[in-house]
Amino acid sequence: MSPNKTVYVIDDDPAMRDSLDFLLDSAGFKVTLFDSALSFLDAVPSLGFGCVVSDVRMPGLDGIDLLKRLKSDNKQLPVIIMTGHGDIPLAVEAMKLGAIDFLEKPFEDERLLNTITVALSRADHERKGESVTADITARIAALSPRERQVMEGLIAGLSNKLIAREYNISPRTIEVYRANVMTKMQASSISELVRLAMRGGILKD
Incomplete structure (x- = not known):
């Protein structure tokens, strides 16, 4: 089975969305763009597994609110937060809420690509591990x-x-x-x- 290559980009800046879409698509990722955390959350029930790349500061629901919602809904999606200069305290809060990493803008393209690849690989491994444990538990039952x-x-x-x-x-x-x-x-x-x-x-x- 081919490795998961799905990425969900959430950013209210159209130029940033287009830039990330081009970069990730060129690197072989399957990209879906969202202009707000709310539009992403509305779509989540119909979305498959993938890595979320979200800006932390957005109107309406911001990246922190997004993480809180995903956590309360028990959605097991790896989330990478993008932050502006001076948002490190927010980034630390995001990590405490379950974000697996944060990138301070402007970041190197290669760093983003590597972070996403590692996030998807680790999450796939954990999901397979959970599946094995569930199978063993069923055998015991x-x-x-x-x-x-x-x-x-x-x-x-x-x-x-x-x-x-x-x-x-x-x-x-x-x-x-x-x-x-x-x-x-x-x-x-x-x-x-x-x-x-x-x-x-x-x-x-």
């Missing part, structure tokens, strides 16, 4: 109560015999449950089962 007990015994390092004694059932039955656990969890070894249990949150590292 699919275990029966007895299979869950056997799994907890296995990751605690107990033998089949000790687990059988704990629940007053035969070791042979534990072998069946153990096989079911390994199949459902898609684990080929106890060490892999332990790693999955840690990722799924039932065993703390």
Whole structure:
């Protein structure tokens, strides 16, 4: 799958929008322009994943308000804030609200392109990680109560015999449950089962 190359530019200055559109398009990004934070937020429900590049000072909703709204709506989009000279305190506030970086105007074209590329790459990696964790959690949820007990015994390092004694059932039955656990969890070894249990949150590292 090709890397995500979508960028959403938000700036009330038409010249700045056109300049960024030309730069990003030339670098192979798929660019969508917005003249205000409000028009972007209105469009968000229909937009796919991408990197947001927003000016911090805009009429109506500014970049800080935008970050607050995205945070309250739990929108997981990487945001890069563009600031004018003297806006460093605002930029720091933006970082505290979840912006991943800020660029002080005028900035080098290459710096913007690199910042966007890193932001998209990191965000894609995090999203894939969240997807894997959700998959493991679903596997754990699919275990029966007895299979869950056997799994907890296995990751605690107990033998089949000790687990059988704990629940007053035969070791042979534990072998069946153990096989079911390994199949459902898609684990080929106890060490892999332990790693999955840690990722799924039932065993703390």
